[in-house]
Amino acid sequence: MDEVVFQRFVDGDDAAFTFIYNKYVDLLLQYGRSLGFEKEVLKDAIQDVFVKLYLNRRSLSEVRNLKYYLFRSLKNNLLDMLKVSVDTCSIDDYQYKFTIKWNILNELIAEEDKKEIEGKLNKLLSSLTGRQREIIYLRFIHELEYEEIASLMHMTIQSSRKAVSRAIGKMRKLKVAFLFIIICLW
Incomplete structure (x- = not known):
C-alpha cells in the first residue's frame, strides 16, 4: 500500500x-x-x-x-x-539515550500482568546500550532490513547483523527469553 x-x-x-x-x-x-x-x-x-x-x-x-x-x-x-x-x-561523543515505550502491551496482556512484564522489560532494555536498544527497535518494532539499519546507524551490514545478534544474546543471558518472544511478535 x-x-x-x-x-x-x-x-x-x-x-x-x-x-x-x-x-x-x-x-x-x-x-x-x-x-x-x-x-x-x-x-x-x-x-x-x-x-x-x-x-x-x-x-x-x-x-x-x-x-x-x-x-x-x-x-x-x-x-x-x-x-x-x-x-x-x-558528534561521536553524543551519548545515545534511546528509549522505547511499550504502548502495545496494553493490547497484548491483562492489566494485572502488565506492570510485572513492563518492569522486567525495562530491566532487560536498560541492560542494553543505547545503540543496541535503537537497533532492536528498528529491527523488531519497525521491521527494517539489516541494510537499512546499517545505513541509518552508519555501520556496515555485517556490523548491523552482529549488533542485533549481540543484543539478542545479551537479552538471552538475562534469562528473560519470553520477553524476547514478545518483542519479536510485535
Whole structure:
C-alpha cells in the first residue's frame, strides 16, 4: 500500500502526501523522542523532513522503503541540528539515550500482568546500550532490513547483523527469553 501511495505522491497527488504525513508523523515523533530529543526540536526537524520530501518529490522515485527513508531523513536532520548546536565536542561523543515505550502491551496482556512484564522489560532494555536498544527497535518494532539499519546507524551490514545478534544474546543471558518472544511478535 505504501508503494502505491508513495508513487501517487511522486506523481503529484497532494492527497497522497497528506496520507503519508498523517501515517508517519507520530512514528517519527516517537522515534525522535526515543533518540532523546525534545518535542519542540523534533517538531521542527519533522517539519523539515516533510518539507524536503514535498519539494523533492520528483527526484524520489528510487525510494524503496518509505518508512526507512523517513527515519533516515529525520535522524540525519537531527544529527545535523546537533552538529550545529555543539561547538566543542564531536558528534561521536553524543551519548545515545534511546528509549522505547511499550504502548502495545496494553493490547497484548491483562492489566494485572502488565506492570510485572513492563518492569522486567525495562530491566532487560536498560541492560542494553543505547545503540543496541535503537537497533532492536528498528529491527523488531519497525521491521527494517539489516541494510537499512546499517545505513541509518552508519555501520556496515555485517556490523548491523552482529549488533542485533549481540543484543539478542545479551537479552538471552538475562534469562528473560519470553520477553524476547514478545518483542519479536510485535
